[in-house]
Amino acid sequence: MTVTGYQPQPSTYAVTNPEVRLRFAPSPTGYLHVGGARTALFNWLYARHLGGTFVLRIEDTDVARSTEESVQAILDGMTWLGLNWDEGPGVGGPYGPYFQMQRLDTYETAAKQLLNSGHAYHCFCSKEELESMREAATAKGEAFSYPGRCRNLVPDIVQKYIDEGRKPVIRFQVPTTGETVLDDLVHGPITFRNDQLDDFVIVKADGVPTYNFAVVIDDALMKISHVLRGDDHVSNTPKQILIYQALGYALPRFGHIPMILGSDRARLSKRHGATSVMAYEEAGYLSDGFVNYLSRLGWGHGDQELFTRQELIDFFDIPAINKTAAVFDSVKLDWVNSQWLKLTPAEELARLLRPRLLKRGWLDASKPDGGKSDAWLAALVDLTKERTKTLEEMADYAKFFFDVELAYDAESVQKFLTAETRPILEGLIDAFSAETDWTAARIEGIFKDLATKMGLKAGGVIQPARVALAGSKVSPGMYETAELMGKELVLKRLRHALTLI
């Protein structure tokens, strides 16, 4: 599997601590999801915090489910999040290749070593046999574990079976006594009895290594110093430690971070809404905002809620990682994102908003700038960013600033576009038509003069105008709104409003 479309972004983070190496090792069986993104983020943050190296490795040993599109989707997600990698797809590195399916010879060598040292053995039990044994055990209410039937096959028999064309798996021979201790960075020591562990498969019948095997070989050979991964891997870790020991590899430090749950406290899944990171990009969340929110799931720094990337890097530390699973709260995400909408320069937001407006057909596609300058868009952003939570909301909200057909809110029309307000709209049309200095200040003057003349409060004039211009009772400040809409569109809308009365 290779990547074609990815343009690597050079890391701007200097490696000052070469001993520190962290990695994110997703399996390309789907898009980058929220949980994976948080794991990637924590690894990235810790690597950057320590001045270490961040490695991206693709674990594509599930041949049936892995796809190139998924690889690309993961790289896209990582790139959007700004989690650049120092080694991995597109950038290479001294310990490559970084796709497991390109490292099969490495695993084969390690498997042979284990076979020779008596730590592993060939197993000829078929999947079907195992399955029926498992079912029988379950039916009797007993726990199934591999009985070790092939453990003591003599070499001659093994050779005979292989010569017959039977395809064995290779199992790791787990010690039947003693215990294996995982000294976890976030949980502290966790002890597992070895006799609770099955003789698990390390190489499948097709010669492809299983996760528990490949991950150890790669982490060891890639000199990974810290393995930060989800809590769901805790029970895999003793198996992996046993492999490290059998191969004589030094152990990395393990840290298991809490899982992210849905609102019902079940593992986050599709039915909880979007789980793909890129779906959040599409929905108009800011990379900074999303990363900020993700960082606070299972980690905290005092009372602080908002963090820049640099602050995250500076403050991130293992002791501050929580042990408890966190519920993904899209409402809080919205708040964090709305804060980032305010923190992000308008020019930057304008750049991100432009394609969304273009997609809606609200920009003039025949003109290179869509008929709206960057400055105009930045001004639009300034008027809307405190009223919306995402870029998509902002784009939708801004519709009436464009010369497109509006869906007028019936209730607003009924209340504010009436025979009584007709003179107001007409007065506005007259005054605006004569106005050559189209500024918010002048527009305010016109509104105030008209209100005085008609014996109304400013609001009495503004609300009908708002409905006429925006199509509803809701808009940013009337004067700034009218200014940004431009005289031509304002007059057009006012005249159209007269027809709605």
Added chain:
RNA sequence: GCCCCCAUGGUCUAUCGGUUAGGACACCACUCUUUCAAGGUGGUAGGGCGGGUUCGACUCCCGCUGGGGGUACCA
């Protein structure tokens, strides 16, 4: 079933034996106001239960309960 992890308001969290248990989101009220927001002020709401240890437990220990994870030739 067995193994493992976890336990502060609805949610994210602070606290690392002595606090009126702090902050944030959400919610409610008030305020500001040309609408809507944003902002400001105030408020509702929390240590699962039972035992210990201690002068003193949210904090340490044990049990229970509850939640989560694992138990694949998936990762």
